[in-house]
Ligand code: SF4
């Protein structure tokens with residue numbers, strides 16, 4: 001299966017571990033991810049103002065790029081890119097007058113956008129196109145004994161109309177971990193926000209959230225937390241030092257992308273996992289479980 | 293908190309303006325408080341999300357535009373998905389930020405960020421903050 005692929009900026013630098021593991025795992029599952037030849041920032045956050053059409057141009061241009069290359073599906077792994085692209089797509093689909101104005105603005109594009117590209121998250125492709133049964137059959141290194149707290153954060157599940165699963169109690173990641181041979185734990189904080197981009201202006205709030213979220217995961221006996229957003233990953237992993245400073249009883253926990261767990265179970269090693277990108281290193285834990 | 297409500301505030305057009313920007317009917321809110329109950333930022337806010345709705349209904353422009361809370365909301369959408377009346381609180385808060393930002397009153401001073409900070413944070417955090425907190 002060939003799918004056009006939008007990486008987003010963070011997967012090209014701070015989250016290389018996310019991109020490399022995703023491409024390896026999807027390759028193993030027979031998905032060829034064709035990166036768009038040209039792409040721009042998705043806009044990062046979806047603009048919520050009713051009159052702010054200008055800010056929808058960036059995501060729509062990326063959808064146009066997919067169309068240009070002959071694709072009708074665009075896959076992305078970053079939860080923020082996914083959310084922004086899909087919401088912008090929904091908006092122009094439901095408001096043809098907005099789309100017309102945007103096409104007029106993008107007059108120098110060789111094609112008009114017609115709302116005919118579907119935005120897919122990697123997890124949706126795994127669940128709906130590949131299927132967990134098929135995935136299970138490809139597993140060469142089951143994640144036996146690995147207890148995983150699955151963290152969705154906000155953008156995979158909210159708002160409802162773009163969410164890839166139930167917005168209050170999603171189970172997609174748990175099903176994935178089970179298919180990989182791991183053990184998902186009950187997790188009260190799976191859709192609790194990590195304070196997102198406040199990490200710049202108010203990192204101490206992020207530290208408080210990290211304390212609560214990772215604390216809840218530990219309370220359930222989790223060995224690690226699985227994420228799908230590079231901003232969640234940064235906040236939950238890289239902010240652990242600050243968290244410890246503010247909360248001396250904080251114990252920390254490794255944080256990994258769901259795609260790294262897939263890559264691991266599908267036979268990947270250090271070069272695909274890129275564990276050098278982590279702050280709290282998952283290596284010792286994985287080695288202890290005989291997985292690395 | 294004592295609130296002084298004047299006819300001029302209520303009739304100032306502020307309510308209509310933010311309703312238009314947010315594309316919301318704020319009058320639908322019946323103050324159940326569910327939005328604030330689940331808000332991850334509520335503990336740090338000077339004015340809670342349900343209070344913002346009430347103040348916006350009453351045209352309390354100054355109080356709202358000077359609230360720290362409008363810069364704490366991260367549009368996590370928890371309130372929106374839970375409101376029993378379908379009010380999109382995150383859109384209202386975005387409209388309050390927009391009133392300030394469109395008057396070029398930035399909240400985040402990017403030029404004051406240290407090179408270390410700029411190096412450390414991923415682009416997603418930097419661009420997200422700039423989109424939300426600068427004009
Ligand atoms: S949840 Fe909705 S109805 Fe309840 S206070 Fe908040 S905005 Fe009003």
Ligand code: SF4
Pocket residue numbers: 327330331332333334341364365366367368369370371372381382385
């Ligand atoms: S969108 Fe803003 S106000 Fe609503 S729950 Fe999230 S942080 Fe709170």
